[in-house]
Amino acid sequence: MFTGIIEEIGTVSALQQDGDNAVVRIEAPTVVADATHGASIAVDGVCLTVVEHDADGFTADVMGETLSRSTLGELAAGSKVNLERAMQAGGRLAGHIVQGHVDAVGTLIERTAHEKWDVLRFSIPVELARYVVEKGSITISGTSLTVSAVSEPEASEPWLEVSLIPTTLQLTTLGALQVQDRVNLEVDVLAKYVERALAGYQRAEDQSGREK
Numbered sequence: 419m420f421t422g423i424i425e426e427i428g429t430v431s432a433l434q435q436d437g438d439n440a441v442v443r444i445e446a447p448t449v450v451a452d453a454t455h456g457a458s459i460a461v462d463g464v465c466l467t468v469v470e471h472d473a474d475g476f477t478a479d480v481m482g483e484t485l486s487r488s489t490l491g492e493l494a495a496g497s498k499v500n501l502e503r504a505m506q507a508g509g510r511l512a513g514h515i516v517q518g519h520v521d522a523v524g525t526l527i528e529r530t531a532h533e534k535w536d537v538l539r540f541s542i543p544v545e546l547a548r549y550v551v552e553k554g555s556i557t558i559s560g561t562s563l564t565v566s567a568v569s570e571p572e573a574s575e576p577w578l579e580v581s582l583i584p585t586t587l588q589l590t591t592l593g594a595l596q597v598q599d600r601v602n603l604e605v606d607v608l609a610k611y612v613e614r615a616l617a618g619y620q621r622a623e624d625q626s627g628r629e630k
Contacts, residue, residue: 419504419505419515419516419517419518420460420465420502420504420505420513420516420517420518420560421502421505421509421510421511421512421513421514421515421516421562422502422513422514422516422555422557422560422561422562422563423502423512423513423562424500424501424502424560424561424589424590425448425449425501425502425503426446426447426448426449426501427498427499427500427501427589427590427591428444428445428446428449428461428475428498428499428500428501429444429445429446429496429497429498429499430442430443430444430445430493430494430495430496430497430498430499431443431444431445431475431495432495433493433494433495433497435485435491437482438481438482438485439479439480439481439482439485440479440480440485440490440491441469441477441478441479441480442461442466442477442478442480442490442493443475443476443477444461444475444476444477444478444499444501445474445475446459446474446475446476446501447473447474447475448501449476449501449502449503450468450471450472450473450474450475450476452503453468453471453476453503454468455468455469455470455471456468457503457504458503458504458518459476459478459501459502459503459504460500460501460502460503460504460516460518460560461478461490461499461500461501461560462488462489462490462499462500462559462560462591462601462602463488463500463516463518463520463557463558463559463560463561463602463603463604464480464484464488464490464518464520464560464602465504465517465518465519466478466479466480466484467479484520487520487521487522487523488520488523488602489523489559489600489601489602492600498591498594499559499591500559500560500561500590500591501560502560512562513555513562514555514557514562514606515606515607515608516557516560516562516604517604517607518560518604519604520602520603520604521546521603521604521605522542522543522545522546522603523600523601523602523603524540524541524542524543524558524578524600524601524602524603525540525541525598525599525600525601526538526539526540526595526596526597526598526599526600526601527539527540527541527577527597527598528597529595529596529597534583534584535581535582535583535584535587536581536582536587536593537566537579537580537581537582538579538580538582538592538595539567539577539578539579540558540577540578540579540580540601540603541575541576541577542576542577542578542603543576544574544576546576546603546605547568547569547571547573547576548571548613549605549606549609549610549613550565550568550576550578550605551565551568551609552565552566552567552568553565553566554606554609555606556578556580556603556604556605556606557602557603557604557605558580558592558601558602558603559590559591559592559601559602560590560602561586561590561592563580563582563586564580564581565578565579565580566579566580566581567579
């Protein structure tokens with residue numbers, strides 16, 4: 419589990435794809451300081467397992483499911499990525515509960531600069547829109563953010579906005595995003611669990627009604 423608080427911006431030194439899988443090497447001295455074989459590190463919001471590591475960085479395998487659901491397949495040597503080590507038991511949950519399981523990819527469609535902060539608007543898939551609420555949590559490329567505005571529930575092309583403070587602009591890759599850049603999205607898992615539980619409750623109610 420992660421919190422969405424980025425520890426380091428790493429640099430991809432190699433990405434080798436072979437069919438529906440890939441191997442990525444990332445230079446990142448901070449997150450490998452206490453790394454072990456099999457450790458989990460979130461790369462742009464995707465939970466990856468450390469296969470090899472040294473003092474300068476680590477290597478991880480990326481399977482087809484991950485390549486199809488995230489932007490990792492678009493990486494190349496020189497790409498910058500947000501990194502976070504798995505949360506330690508007893509640590510502070512400074513962001514929100516982040517699994518590192520990307521739901522889909524969104525696109526930056528508008529960027530509005532203010533004196534010291536920026537507002538970014540992202541398109542989101544229709545099937546994810548119901549999980550996004552104003553003042554709720556969203557993970558964008560591994561970064562825990564608060565939704566500052568959201569499209570109407572009936573919108574055919576839904577979107578969400580986040581407002582980024584100087585620290586977020588400086589310490590994550592979001593500060594360099596340009597319109598049409600793609601990002602990884604993970605919605606709040608609690609919303610999905612609630613929906614699933616309510617669906618089961620409704621089925622039980624319907625079944626009970628038919629048996630009466």
